[in-house]
Amino acid sequence: xxxxxxxxxxxxxxxxxxxxxxxxxxxxxxxxxxxxxxxxxxxxxxxxxxxxxxxxxxxxxxxxxxxxxxxxxxxxxxxxxxxxxxxxxxxxxxxxxxxxxxxxxxxxxxxxxxxxxxxxxxxxxxxxxxxxxxxxxxxxxxxxxxxxxxxxxxxxxxxxxxxxxxxxxxxxxxxxxxxxxxxxxxxxxxxxxxxxxxxxxxxxxxxxxxxxxxxxxxxxxxxxxxxxxxxxxxxxxxxxxxxxxxxxxxxxxxxxxxxxxxxxxxxxxxxxxxxxxxxxxxxxxxxxxxxxxxxxxxxxxxxxxxxxxxxxxxxxxxxxxxxxxxxxxxxxxxxxxxxxxxxxxxxxxxxxxxxxxxxxxxxxxxxxxxxxxxxxxxxxxxxxxxxxxxxxxxxxxxxxxxxxxxxxxxxxxxxxxxxxxxxxxxxxxxxxxxxxxxxxxxxxxxxxxxxxxxxxxxxxxxxxxxxxxxxxxxxxxxxxxxxxxxxxxxxxxxxxxxxxxxxxxxxxxxxxxxxxxxx
Ligand SMILES: Cc1cc2nc3c(=O)[nH]c(=O)nc-3n(C[C@H](O)[C@H](O)[C@H](O)COP(=O)(O)OP(=O)(O)OC[C@H]3O[C@@H](n4cnc5c(N)ncnc54)[C@H](O)[C@@H]3O)c2cc1C
Numbered sequence: 372x373x374x375x376x377x378x379x380x381x382x383x384x385x386x387x388x389x390x391x392x393x394x395x396x397x398x399x400x401x402x403x404x405x406x407x408x409x410x411x412x413x414x415x416x417x418x419x420x421x422x423x424x425x426x427x428x429x430x431x432x433x434x435x436x437x438x439x440x441x442x443x444x445x446x447x448x449x450x451x452x453x454x455x456x457x458x459x460x461x462x463x464x465x466x467x468x469x470x471x472x473x474x475x476x477x478x479x480x481x482x483x484x485x486x487x488x489x490x491x492x493x494x495x496x497x498x499x500x501x502x503x504x505x506x507x508x509x510x511x512x513x514x515x516x517x518x519x520x521x522x523x524x525x526x527x528x529x530x531x532x533x534x535x536x537x538x539x540x541x542x543x544x545x546x547x548x549x550x551x552x553x554x555x556x557x558x559x560x561x562x563x564x565x566x567x568x569x570x571x572x573x574x575x576x577x578x579x580x581x582x583x584x585x586x587x588x589x590x591x592x593x594x595x596x597x598x599x600x601x602x603x604x605x606x607x608x609x610x611x612x613x614x615x616x617x618x619x620x621x622x623x624x625x626x627x628x629x630x631x632x633x634x635x636x637x638x639x640x641x642x643x644x645x646x647x648x649x650x651x652x653x654x655x656x657x658x659x660x661x662x663x664x665x666x667x668x669x670x671x672x673x674x675x676x677x678x679x680x681x682x683x684x685x686x687x688x689x690x691x692x693x694x695x696x697x698x699x700x701x702x703x704x705x706x707x708x709x710x711x712x713x714x715x716x717x718x719x720x721x722x723x724x725x726x727x728x729x730x731x732x733x734x735x736x737x738x739x740x741x742x743x744x745x746x747x748x749x750x751x752x753x754x755x756x757x758x759x760x761x762x763x764x765x766x767x768x769x770x771x772x773x774x775x776x777x778x779x780x781x782x783x784x785x786x787x788x789x790x791x792x793x794x795x796x797x798x799x800x801x802x803x804x805x806x807x808x809x810x811x812x813x814x815x816x817x818x819x820x821x822x823x824x825x826x827x828x829x830x831x832x833x834x835x836x837x838x839x840x841x842x843x844x845x846x847x848x849x850x851x852x853x854x855x856x857x858x859x860x861x862x863x864x865x866x867x868x869x870x871x872x873x874x875x876x877x878x879x880x881x882x883x884x885x886x887x888x889x890x
Contacts (some may be wrong), residue, residue, distance in 0.1 A: 409434040410499045410824055411836035415485045415766075417441035418448020419809045420504035420796020422468040427817025429476055432824070436476045438498075438837050442484040443537070444852050444884050445860060446472065448506055450806070451877075452536045455562045456577035457569065459874065464806055472854040478837065481852035486766030488849045489840055495791060497839040499829045500820055503770065503779060503786070503794040504813070507802035511760040513554065517686025518757075521545075522695035526553065526563050526758035533566055533583035535877030540582070545694075546590035548753020552698050554683050555758035556599035557607035561616055563756055564595045568622050568673045578874045595675045596750060600682040600703055600741035603630055603652050604637070610648045616675060617655055623668040625676035626656035645737070652677075680704065681748065682741055686755060697751040703741035761802035777801060784816030791829055793820050856888050863887055 412428055414421045417439045425437040445451065447465055454461045472479050483489060485505070494501045510525035512518065524544060531539030551567055553560045566574070571588045579587075599606060617624055631653050638649045660668060681700035689696040763779070765772035771787060773780045778801050779794045786792040795816035796809050804812070823829055844851060860878060867876035878884050 408831065408833045409436055410829065411436050411438075411497070411834040412500045412502065412820070413438045413440060413494050413498045413836075413840075414502045414504055415440050415491075415494070416448060416503070416505035416796070416798075417443075417446040417468075417479060417481070418504065418506050418796060419450060419464065419468075419806045420506070420799070420813045421448070421502075422446075422471055423810045423813035424502050424504055424793075424795045424817050425477055426467070426471045427814045428820065429471065429474055431817065431821050434476070436478075436836060438478050438480055438840075439472070440483045440485050440489075440494075441479065441481045442505075444481050444881055445857055446479055446481065446854070452531055452534045453559075454534075455530075455566060456534065456579035457565070457574060459577065461806065479852075479854035479857060480837065480840075481857065483844065483849060483851050488847060489843060490769065491767040491792070492769050493843060494840065497835050497837070499834050500791050500793060500824070502784075502816060502820065503766075503792070503798055504796045505763075505766060505798050507761040507763040507777065507797040509762040509764050510757070511762055513683055513686075513757050513759065515683050515685055517688060517695070520686050520688055520695045521693065522548075522753055523686055523755040523757070526555070526559050526756045527761065529563055529756050530559065533579050533587075535578075535580045535879050537879055537881050540580075540879040544586065544754065546586060546592050546754065549591060550594045550596065550750075550752040551592050551754040551756065552750060552752040553595060553597045553756045553758055554698075555607075555760070556597055556605075556677065557758060557760075558609060558612050560597050560756075560758040561608045561612040563758060564597055564675055565612075565616060565619060567592050567595055568619060568675055570621050573620065576872050576874075578868065578877060580877055580879065581871070582879070592754065593673050595673075596678050596752070597675065598678045598681050598683070598700065598750075600680070601705060601739060602679045603634060603656075603677075604641070604645070604649060605737055605739060606648070606652070606677070608648075610644070610651060613648065613651060617651070619675075621671055622673045622675055623671035624655055625674050626652065627676075627679075628657045630677075630679045631656045678750075680741065682743065683757075684747060687749060695753060695755055697749050698755055700748045700750060701743040702746040702748060704744050705739040706742040761797070763798045763802070784812075784819045785823075850890065852888065860884055860887060 410432060412435055414425050414437060421439050421441075425439055428435050428437055439446070447468060450462055450465055450468075471477055485491065485494065491501065491503075510527040517523070522545060524542065528539050528542055529544060532542040532544065546567075553564055566579075566587070567590070571584060571590075574584055574587065634649060634653055638646050638653070641649065659665075678700075680703045682703050683698055684701045685699040686695050687697035687699055688694070762777045765774075770792070771780050771789065779798055780787040781794050781799055784793050784795055784799060786794055793816050795813040799816065800812060841851070861875075864875035864877055868874055878887070
C-alpha cells in the first residue's frame with residue numbers, strides 16, 4: 372500500500388480509539404460484518420512475538436487471515452535459537468505456536484528476508500495491516516581495542532552455535548584454555564556460563580547440536596568469570612538461573628564477601644524480587660556451606676565466579692598477537708544519578724556521593740551508573756564472550772527506527788506516523804523480558820490492531836495478501852518454505868536425534884534442508 376492512499380488517516384485517530392472497557396466485548400458477529408472482506412494481515416518474524424500476535428488476531432477475528440514471514444527456513448525464533456538446550460520446558464510454547472500455524476487461516480512463509488526479498492511497502496500494499504515482530508538480532512559491540520582478536524565472541528554467536536543457528540555453525544570456539552570471561556551479568560551470561568561448565572554427559576539428552584557437544588567434551592575450561600560493571604545490587608539475571616548455577620554439578624561458586632559488605636541492611640528497602648535474589652547472593656558469598664554442600668564443593672573440578680565493579684577496557688593479545696590472552700578491566704565505582712523523577716520526596720533523595728567499589732551499601736539502586744576509578748586489573752583468559760545486550764536493526768528504510776533506543780518508535784504497538792503498521796516483541800520494546808513478557812506485549816499489539824480494524828481505520832477494500840507477494844517473490848527467485856515443509860524438517864530432526872536419545876538433532880545446513888524438501 373503506497374503511503375499516499377493513507378492520506379485520510381491521521382495519527383490522532385489512533386489516540387482517539389481506546390480499547391473497549393473489560394466485559395463490554397460484543398460477539399464476533401456484532402463486531403465484524405460477514406459482508407466485509409476478510410482482513411489480510413501479515414506478521415514479520417516467527418518468534419514468540421510473531422506467533423502470539425498472530426494467535427491474538429486469529430482468536431479475536433473469525434475470518435482474519437495471517438501470514439507469518441520468516442527469514443530462516445524454520446520457525447520459532449529465539450525459542451529454537453536462544454533458549455538453552457537444558458531448559459526444554461521453556462520450549463513447550465512451540466506446541467501452542469504449532470497449533471496456531473496449523474490453522475487454515477494462518478500460513479508460515481519461511482525463507483523470506485523482509486527488507487531484502489520483499490519491501491515493507493510491498494507488504495503494506497498487499498495486506499490490510501503489517502506487524503513487525505523481527506526481534507533484536509544484533510549484539511552490542513564492546514567497542515574496545517582487541518575486540519576482533521580470535522577467541523573473542525559475542526554471547527549471541529556462541530548461543531547460536533550450540534543451538535544450531537545456521538550462520539553460527541562454523542564458529543568453532545577454541546575451548547583449550549583454562550579460563551573464560553563473560554562480560555555482562557544477565558541471564559544470557561548465566562546460560563553461557565552454565566553450558567561451558569555443565570558436565571557434557573548432562574547435555575547429551577538435550578537438543579544441543581552434536582558438533583557443539585563434541586567441542587564441549589574436549590573443553591579444558593575450568594574457570595568462568597562473569598564480570599559486571601556494577602555491583603551485586605544491579606545484576607540483571609534472575610533467581611532461577613542463579614540457583615541453577617549455584618547447584619551446577621561438579622562446580623563451586625567463588626564470590627568475594629567484600630563485595631557484599633553492608634548489603635544486609637540495604638536489601639530491606641529494595642523490592643521483593645531483588646531482595647530475594649540479593650539474599651541468595653549474600654548467603655552464597657558469606658555463609659559457610661553445610662556439611663553436604665561443603666563435601667560437594669570439595670569434589671568440584673570447575674569453578675565460576677561473579678566479579679563486580681569491572682568494566683572491559685582492552686582485550687589483551689597473546690605474545691604472538693594471534694589470539695586473546697586476557698582482558699584489562701577498569702575498576703569502577705557507582706555513581707548516583709541526580710536525575711530523579713520530578714515528584715521524588717525530599718526524604719528519599721540519595722546523598723549525592725561517590726562510593727568506592729567495596730562500599731555497595733551507599734545509596735545506589737538499579738539505575739546507578741558505573742564510573743571508572745582510574746585503576747585497572749588484568750585478568751588472564753583464553754576466551755572472552757561479550758553478553759552486554761542485544762540490539763534491533765532497521766530492516767527497511769521506509770520504517771521509522773530509533774537508533775538510540777534500538778526500537779521501532781511506537782505507541783502501544785502502533786508504529787508512529789505509519790498507518791496500518793504495527794510492531795510487537797523485542798523490536799517494539801527492546802531486548803528485555805522473557806517469553807511471557809513478549810506474550811503480553813504481543814497480545815496488546817494485537818488488541819490495538821483489532822481496535823483499529825473495528826473503528827474502520829484500516830482499508831476496507833479487498834487486499835490480495837500472499838497471492839501478490841508470491842508473484843513478487845517468484846519473480847525474484849525466492850521460494851518460501853511452508854509450515855508443512857517445516858514439519859517434514861522437524862520429523863527429520865526428531866528421527867536423527869532418536870539414536871542418541873535426544874529430542875532432535877538440528878539440521879544446520881540450509882542447502883541440505885532445501886534438498887530434503889526436494890528443492
Ligand atoms: C540466549 C537467550 C536465551 C533466552 N532464554 C529464555 C528463557 O529461558 N526463557 C524465557 O522466557 N525467555 C528467554 N529468552 C527471551 C526470549 O527469547 C524473548 O523474550 C523472545 O524470543 C522475544 O521474541 P521476539 O519474537 O520479539 O524475537 P525473536 O525470538 O528473536 O524472533 C524474531 C524472529 O524474526 C525473524 N526475523 C528477523 N529479521 C527478519 C527479517 N528481516 N525478515 C523475516 N524475519 C526476520 C528472526 O529470524 C526470528 O525468527 C532468551 C533470550 C535469549 C537471547
